[in-house]
Amino acid sequence: MTQPDAQNTDTQTRRIHIFDTTLRDGEQSPGVALNHNQKIEIAHALARLNVDIIEAGFPITSDGDFECVSRIAREVRGPTICALARTARADIERAAQALEAADKSRIHVFTSASAVQIQYMLRKTPEQVIESSVKAVQLARQFTDDVEFSGQDVMRADFDFVIQLYRAAIEAGATVINIPDTVGYGTPGEYGALIARVRDEIVMGRAVEISTHCHDDLGMATANSLAAVENGAAQIECTLNGIGERAGNTALEEVVMAIHTRRDHYRAETGIRTRELNRVSKLVSRLTGMPVPPNKAVVGDNAFAHESGIHQDGVLKHKETYEIMNAELVGREAAVMVMGKHSGRAAFRKALSDLGYDTDGHSDRGFNDEALNALFVRFKELADRKGQIYADDLHALVGSSVEASETFKLERFQIAMGTDMQPLAYIRLQTPDGVREATATGDGSVEAIFHAINNATGIAPALEVYRVQAVTKGAEALGEVSVNARYGEMSVSGNDVASDVVEASARAWLRVINHIVAGQTKEKSAVTAETP
Ligand SMILES: CC(=O)SCCNC(=O)CCNC(=O)[C@H](O)C(C)(C)COP(=O)(O)OP(=O)(O)OC[C@H]1O[C@@H](n2cnc3c(N)ncnc32)[C@H](O)[C@@H]1OP(=O)(O)O
Numbered sequence: 001m002t003q004p005d006a007q008n009t010d011t012q013t014r015r016i017h018i019f020d021t022t023l024r025d026g027e028q029s030p031g032v033a034l035n036h037n038q039k040i041e042i043a044h045a046l047a048r049l050n051v052d053i054i055e056a057g058f059p060i061t062s063d064g065d066f067e068c069v070s071r072i073a074r075e076v077r078g079p080t081i082c083a084l085a086r087t088a089r090a091d092i093e094r095a096a097q098a099l100e101a102a103d104k105s106r107i108h109v110f111t112s113a114s115a116v117q118i119q120y121m122l123r124k125t126p127e128q129v130i131e132s133s134v135k136a137v138q139l140a141r142q143f144t145d146d147v148e149f150s151g152q153d154v155m156r157a158d159f160d161f162v163i164q165l166y167r168a169a170i171e172a173g174a175t176v177i178n179i180p181d182t183v184g185y186g187t188p189g190e191y192g193a194l195i196a197r198v199r200d201e202i203v204m205g206r207a208v209e210i211s212t213h214c215h216d217d218l219g220m221a222t223a224n225s226l227a228a229v230e231n232g233a234a235q236i237e238c239t240l241n242g243i244g245e246r247a248g249n250t251a252l253e254e255v256v257m258a259i260h261t262r263r264d265h266y267r268a269e270t271g272i273r274t275r276e277l278n279r280v281s282k283l284v285s286r287l288t289g290m291p292v293p294p295n296k297a298v299v300g301d302n303a304f305a306h307e308s309g310i311h312q313d314g315v316l317k318h319k320e321t322y323e324i325m326n327a328e329l330v331g332r333e334a335a336v337m338v339m340g341k342h343s344g345r346a347a348f349r350k351a352l353s354d355l356g357y358d359t360d361g362h363s364d365r366g367f368n369d370e371a372l373n374a375l376f377v378r379f380k381e382l383a384d385r386k387g388q389i390y391a392d393d394l395h396a397l398v399g400s401s402v403e404a405s406e407t408f409k410l411e412r413f414q415i416a417m418g419t420d421m422q423p424l425a426y427i428r429l430q431t432p433d434g435v436r437e438a439t440a441t442g443d444g445s446v447e448a449i450f451h452a453i454n455n456a457t458g459i460a461p462a463l464e465v466y467r468v469q470a471v472t473k474g475a476e477a478l479g480e481v482s483v484n485a486r487y488g489e490m491s492v493s494g495n496d497v498a499s500d501v502v503e504a505s506a507r508a509w510l511r512v513i514n515h516i517v518a519g520q521t522k523e524k525s526a527v528t529a530e531t532p
């Protein structure tokens, strides 16, 4: 049998059951409606993830839901298959019918525990709620030995009534008692204390499992579920990516990795094959159309990414400086370095080296410290304007840095243009003999800047080919400009990249001019050398 990836071998640990309700409460996310094939695909993925229970649906809802639960019960092996039912006879009978083909089945009967729901929604008295719950659990037990009972909205209920209700459910035959904080109202302290009270006053060592079911309305679902574990809960109800009604349910990946990462604290384990987490998360996100926020714990794109120089330097030296769990353990790529304006030299050097560049200056075309520093300055300028820097950006940056000596260096430029004026360009260049400035007009902004450069350098090549293309993706993409020009007998080309095409054009044109100057210097020295 395949072992869970994050299994704990400590004999003192308790086994926490993972009850996945992605297909039932998760599908109650506004805007989400999964078809049968999608549900079956998710159910198989949940079985591979090794969840203990799959809540496959609420069969009374529709013939479609009934058929889907039946199919999952027929096809999916491994986890217990569970179906939801109100306390109504028809719901329970329909759930039982849908589960007929399952290897292991559970009926989950629910009622309401809070006064506000009992009075206004069910329009019953508390006594009637207890009575219908007892009958419902007894009926469900006629179909299966595994019956779960829930009283919605316990955290806004009278706790004495909660105890009374659950005691009656256990006496009627409930084997799992689920304590739902349906509207995400409880705090970890309060919820943990209620679970402890249920454990001490009514479970009292009986073979009845306490379960937690939390919603994230105040962002406390994971904390509340874990508080329940600390106080005796042995089952956590949760969904992949935390999807579900309103703000969602407890996120499966969060509780599983919290229990594993802090096993010193919880002294517990789950059976989840954690290496499947990322894959299943992506599947659920794709099929439900609910994107995972980049900063989402465990499965978000940024969960194992480092952007700031100090963190990157730390992680490169020793991963644990900024990582509390292994990315590989949840099926992710190890420590991703995101290159941007907060990155430092250590990460920049590593990124170039990962792309195959010699950053130790061993080869002819390698970067020594000085060259690397110069490139790093350009990288920072680019990152300031562009934000994130991708591999293609780095290639382009390196490509544009491989250059002959620069006689003219761009210091700054400005363009004034509008619908009713001819573009006017101003350029300021650095040269070994000092600064040169010039202005010029042109038919377009690029032509104006070329003319200004010509005026400043005193060299005016004839443009033959001008090409521009996006190197990377997005509105901030780098543009690569290539120019071919003729100067007397010389045919010269130049190219450059920048997130602004006018700047890339100016830099490419300056390369052309620097090549021309370098060529003239070579010719002159050749003439001088030949002169006796
Ligand atoms: C916290 C949760 O997530 S609970 C699960 C919520 N999920 C869903 O509701 C999704 C599926 N639901 C549905 O398809 C429909 O609501 C159905 C098929 C269940 C019921 O549809 P309808 O018969 O049209 O009733 P409707 O949805 O308008 O109202 C719900 C009824 O269930 C009753 N009810 C609610 N909870 C329970 C309960 N636990 N036990 C018994 N009856 C209940 C309500 O009092 C109301 O009864 P009423 O019509 O006599 O006033």
Ligand SMILES: CC(C)C(=O)C(=O)O
Pocket (backbone or CB within 6 Å): 025, 110, 150, 151, 152, 153, 178, 180, 181, 182, 183, 213, 215
């Ligand atoms: C059916 C119950 C457990 C539920 O979904 C809730 O209370 O949120």
